[in-house]
Amino acid sequence: MSPRQRSTLVLDSASLYYRSFFALPEKMTAPDGRPHNAVRGFLSTVTRLVDMHDPTALVACWDADWRPAWRVELVPTYKAHRVADEGAPDGSGGEAEPESLGPQAVAIAELLDAMGLSRWGVEGYEADDVIGSVVAQSTDPCIVVTGDRDLVQLIDAHTRVLLTVNGGMEKWPLIDQDAARDRFGVPPDRYVDLAVLRGDPSDGLPGVPGIGAKTAAALVLAFGSMDGILAAASAATPVRPMTPRLAGALLDNADAIGRAERVTTVVRDLDLSGPVPSLSGRTGDPAALAGLAARWGVQRQVADLLAALDRQTVDE
DSSP states (O other): OOOOOOOOOEEEEHOOOOOOOOHTTTOOOOSSSSSSSHHHHHHHHHHHHHHHHHSSSSEEOOOOOOOHHHHHHOTTTTTTTBBTOOOOOTTTOOOOOOOOOHHHHHHHHHHHHHOOOOOOTTTTTHHHHHHHHHHHHHHSSSSEEEEEGGGGGGTTEEEEEOOOOOOOOGGEEEEEHHHHHHHHSGGGHHHHHHHHHHHHHHGGGOTTTTTTOOOHHHHHHHHHHHHHHHHHHHHSSTTTTTOOOHHHHHHTHHHHHHHHHHHHOOOOOOOOOOSBBBBBGGOHHHHHHHHHHHHOOHHHHHHHHHHHHHHHHHOO
């Protein structure tokens, strides 16, 4: 049997554990009575992803800083609505999240580490930037698993995005270059231009007043890039689909457009630990893993994931 093509499964970890938390009821509890719905759901989701996509490597990308200061300096409204009104319990400020989710996120991190799976975060950067750097620096095909549409910008000949939209996993679209253009109206390498022009309320990005998704896509397709769009707006005689109204809105917001473009563009050159290790080379801590699994009441989910990972190493 010839070896299968290498591929790396790149996980937007927070996106997956948030989804699990809200998909499963908090009445699912660990032996000590704490909710473990996010932990159970996350482990089961990763098990299914491994079985469905047969990766030879996997990395769980982590938010070392979910709202980096350098992005907030550029766009002060960036993720501002997600900040808890009174900040984190330690007074440092933090993301408004359900009270029982924080401890579960810590447990997920500890379980991944104990399994010997790669879990990467970089101080001062979001998981998105770690994901962007992993796929940019990988020589193997990558599948990015996320609920964040902004990561569509990473799609190219060797990177696809599995978008965790509504419905079960069987309904999640695996988006390549052609599918991205069909779904969003622009090539994936121009997705940032689309997002900046139309705005993104989920990230606190205002967009250009009067420009929605359809108009934004038309401008991108007509003029090729943000530089091309702004050049067309500056022209003495606007060429359709540019109009005097659109030209005025674009030129009035040119500085804000530039700042939003830098915020929305995923960083791809972070200093990582090296290539993502093969699943066959992972080494974990079985004793720590057994203790964590028992404490959180997820022995079956841990066993299922380990079995799925072992199946991949046998097939290499």
